[in-house]
Amino acid sequence: MKKLIVAVITLFIGTTAFSQEIDLGVKAGVNFSKISDVDNLSNKTGFQAGVFAGIKFTDKVGLQADVLYSQQGAEFDFGKFDVNYVNIPIVLKYYLVQGLNVQAGPQFGFVLDDDIYDDSFGVHSVEGNAEKSDVSAVVGAGYDFPFGIRVDARYNFGFTDVLKDEKSKNNVFSLALGYSFL
Helix, strand or coil: CHHHHHHHHHHHHHHHHHHCEEEEEEEEEEEEEEEECCCCCECEEEEEEEEEEEEECCCCEEEEEEEEEEEEEEEECCEEEEEEEEEEEEEEEEEEECCEEEEEEEEEEEEEEEEEEECECECEEEECCECCEEEEEEEEEEEECCCCEEEEEEEEEEEEECECCCCCEEEEEEEEEEEECC
16 A cells, blocks of 8 residues: 555656756846936946746746846946846746746845946046845746747846945846747
8 A cells, every 4th residue: 555655646746747847048138227226327228148947837837047147237427337247036937828927036146346437537447346245026027939939028126235335226127038948
């Protein structure tokens, strides 16, 4: 009897594991970023690129994690503030119909470099004094085409301060196009 129970459980777990869809791929896109709560800063346009891995548990629910190089920051009257991150968003995807999905989850970012470029007295840069990590929430929508193409639009709401000694948060809208190899 015990062997029969173990065999049924093993068969159930194996069937469930093979029925899940796995995605692995690459993606790239554009960022429109802003740093909130700091006067005289405007949007900065940058790009993002990286890889993603996802798993679809059922027809309606999946999970996707990305590792992305992301150019963020802001612009001001006589220059710009560049902050380059490695971002790791982990989003739960809920499929509404076929490939159309809504996404939500946390994102963890790690600063690669940060510079302030000031053009008022000639071009020069100084270190931007950014915090070394960033935590934000991600919400968005996407469409997974049946032939491997993925499109998504996301908005990131920053929870942690971008600059040391300043109340400032990242706010980033991104559009990305991806391709799944599996």
